[in-house]
Amino acid sequence: MSSPNQFTLLRQRRFAPFFWTQFLGAMNDNVFKFAFTVLVTYRLQVDWLPPSLAGLAIGAVFIAPFVLFSATSGQIADKYDKAFLTRMVKNLEILIMVLVTVGxxxxxxxxxxxxxxxxxxxxTLFGPVKFAYLPQHLxxxxxxxxxxMIEMGTFVAILMGNVLGGLLIALPPEAxxxxxxxxxxxxxxxxxxxxLTAQAVPATPPTAPGLQVNWNPFTETWRNLKLAHGNIVVFRSLLGxxxxxxFGAVFLSQFPSFAKNVLHGDEHVASLLLVVFSVGVGLGSLLCETLSRRHVEIGLVPLGAIGMSVFAADLYLASRGLPAAAPLGVVAFLAQAGTWRVLADLFLLSLFAGLYSVPMYALIQLRSPASHRARIIAANNILNALFMIASSLGVGVLLSAGFTVPEVFGLTALLNALVAGYIFLLVPEYLLRFVAWVLSHGVYRFRLRGAEHIPTEGPAILVCNHVSFVDAVLLMAASPRPIRxxxxxxxxxxxxxxxLFRLAKAIPVAPRGEDPAAYERALAAAGQVLAxxxxxxxxxxxxxxxxxxLQPFKGGVMKILATQPVPVVPMALGNLWGSFFSRIEGGRAMVRPLRRGLFSRVTLDVAPAVPAGxxxxxxxxxxxxxxxxxxxPRRG
Structure with missing residues (x-):
């Protein structure tokens, strides 16, 4: 049985110890990173590390291992028990903190x-473990x-770590x-x-125990990227x-400058921006489960991309020409005209970033082969690091060329729209699922019963009654996997x-009496889908x-089963007859918009699969x- 919601996972051993282990690790990273940044920026005088470069140097040193060692860590996570690795990584963290104490x-x-x-x-060592662990237990x-939950926990931990690090390092000498x-x-x-929390993480057997680890990080990095590229949807999701x-690094890196030079606020205003951004990402991440009806719904990705661009662009518009003022504290800043629009834009663009990222992570976990999952996630960590480095360099070039911070945000909004559009055309599944999501959430009240009977792996034929021109789109919305x-x-x-159906690579079929050759070609193509x-x-x-x-069934399904004996899943769409997309008036459809209004109830009932024989x-x-x-009886 499914858990009532994602929060109940925090009461289950298969999730809770792992969640708190990663939460505490992310928080600890940021306590020390932020405190050390403040220390070398304001207190310690170091000739070889000037204060103006402290933040950049610390960020570069922290991110370098992701580029160098992610490929190796992915292999280790596939080869060994992930609970064992979690405990070893935590042992390493204790050793590091002993060195911090000495330093x-x-x-x-x-x-x-x-x-x-x-x-x-x-x-770097924990990253592949973190995301490869979940599919083995959920x-x-x-x-x-x-x-x-993991995404929300990570951003809350980062926020709490920064706040705590700042408070601790500010304690006076007499404390x-x-x-x-x-x-x-x-x-x-x-x-x-x-x-201690890692000790309670349950055993998580290795998925590739016989793997021979390649310790050369450069050849293995290239091999991991090629491995990820083998599944084009997964690889382009990694790029997404x-x-x-x-995108996020552009905003996070510019909060201090944005707060000081554009919003005319003090360092507490910069912290407020970080709080708003972190809460937005966390809330967006949590909303994914509700908006996806608890399935892996990549239709949310285009929705997230649209929101990211719209509100980043409005942040550019809202922050132009704000009146100059002496450095403002948080209270005075919030009293300024236009402040709340800036904060709302920042909150909403980060919320949509959460909607954008979580389904992609889930898709990668679902579609990657278990034996290679950690290595593919390691490839993602490598790409993430490279993209963040590119973000820092790109923003530096723009600022050096005379662009203002709001103009950088505006260009990022435009670039996000172009990149997202390009990705969605390269991987039409995202766009198709977005259309399906809008139809099933914004046009109809779509209720799915028997979702557990739709196979999450392996070939199967889904048969359904045909009521309207959007039946296929609604079935797309119900399935966690693509349907041809x-x-x-x-x-x-x-x-x-x-x-839309050509984009979905639907197979056109003509009646056998009309075009026998086309009919046979369609059946052959259908058989290949199952193969x-x-x-x-x-x-x-x-x-x-x-x-x-319901009209009499024709024999095409039996001809396909003769060459590809796979399970058949019966389905029934209810309450679509009489809607805009069904034939009702003289055999015509789509002639009276909204004739049943918005949000009319539509159902899809799914029966257990029938073995081919x-x-x-x-x-x-x-x-x-x-x-x-x-x-x-339940329609309406």
């Missing part, structure tokens, strides 16, 4: 900078919620524990606490996630819908009903008819 006590900046690099290595209908000592003590305590990190449809060739002539291990959708009536009643046309038709009768 803070002696004021050795070089040692502390080395600890930053070791924390980067710690995070079901498909829990993956989106689980990833949302019981002066600033640097307090940072060291708290960091060591968080590392020990993380090790990396783009989100590029066998469809009447005439539907491809319908404006917009025809383009490739994918889902095939068929409307066995052969056309859209003209009277709302037990399938008959009469049995399939009887099952679909039974689903329609069972659903009828």
């Amino acid at each position: 803070m006590a002696t004021g050795q900046v070089g040692l502390l900078l080395g600890c930053i690099g070791l924390l980067g290595l710690h995070s 079901r498909e209908d829990e993956l989106t919620g689980g990833n949302g 019981v524990l002066p600033g640097s000592q307090a940072v060291a003590a708290v960091s060591l305590a968080l590392a020990v606490l993380g090790r 996630i990396s783009w989100m990190w590029f 449809f066998l469809m009447d060739h005439r539907i491809f002539k319908v404006p917009v819908l025809g383009w 490739d291990g994918d889902l095939l959708g068929i409307f066995p009536e052969g056309g859209i009903t003209v009277d709302g009643q 037990q399938v008959t046309l009469e049995g399939l038709q009887g099952t679909v008819q039974g689903l329609l009768h069972a659903a009828a």
Whole structure:
């Protein structure tokens, strides 16, 4: 049985210890990173590390291990038990924090900078473990919620770590524990606490125990990228996630300058921007489960991309020409005209970034082969690091060329729209699922019953009654995997819908009496879909009903089963008859918009799969008819 919602996972051993382990690790990284940044910026005078370059140097040292060692860490995560690796990584964190304690006590900046690099290595080793762990313990209908919790937890931990690090390092010398000592003590305590939670992480067997580790990070990095490229949807999803990190890094890196030079606020205003951004990403991540109906719904990705561009562009517009003022505290800043629009834009663009990223992570986990999952996630970490480096360099070039921070935000909004559009044209599945999501959420109240009967892996034929021109789109919305449809060739002539179905690589089929060769070609193409291990959708009536009643099933499905004996899943769409997209007036459809209003109830009932050897046309038709009768009293 599914958990009621994603928060109940926090009461389950398969998720909670791992969640708190990663939460404490992310928080600890940022306690020390932020405190050390403040220390070398304001207090310690180091000739070889000027304050103006401190933040850049610390960020570069932290991110370098992601580029150098992600490929190796991915192999290790595939080869060994992930619970064991989690505990080993936490042991390493304790050792690092012991070194931090020594460095803070002696004021050795070089040692502390080395600890930053070791924390980067710690995070590099844990990254593939973190995302490869979830699919081994969560079901498909829990993956989106689980990833949302991890994403939310990470950003909340980053926020809390920055705030705590800033408070601790500011403690005066006369305090019981002066600033640097307090940072060291708290960091060591968080590392020990993380090790204790890691002890409760359940065993997670290796997915490739016989793997021979290639210790050359350069050849293995190239091999991982080629491995990820083997599944084009997964690889382009990796690029999509990396783009989100590029996008986010533009804003995060410019908060201090934006707060000081554009919003005319003090350092507390910069912290407020970080709070708003982190809360937005966290809330967007949590919303994914509700908006996706607890399945991996990549239709949210275009929605997220649209929101990111719209509100980043409005942030540019809202922040232009703000009146100059003396440095404002938070209260005075909030009293300024236009302030709330800026904060709303920042909150909403980060919320949509959460909607954008979580489904991509879940898709990668779902579609990657288990034996290579950690290595593919390691490839993602490499790309993320490279994209963030490119983001820093690009922003630096723009600012050096005289662009203002708001103009950088505006260009980022435009670039995001162009990149997102390019990705969605390269991978039409995102765009198709977006259309399906809008139809099932914004036009109809779509209720799915029996979702557990739709296979999450392996080939199968989905058979359904044919009521309207959007039946295929609604089935797309119900399935966690792509469906290739066998469809009447005439539907491809319908404006917009025809383009959409061509984009979905639907297979046109003509009646055998009209074009026998085309009919056989369509059946052969359908058989190949199943041979490739994918889902095939068929409307066995052969056309859209003209009277709302189930029509006799034709024999195409039996011919396909003769060469590809796979399970058949019967489905029934209810309450679509009489809608705008169904034939009702003289056999015509789409002639009276909104004739049933918005949000009319539509149902899809799914029966258990029928083994190939037990399938008959009469049995399939009887099952679909039974689903329609069972659903009828609940319509409306």
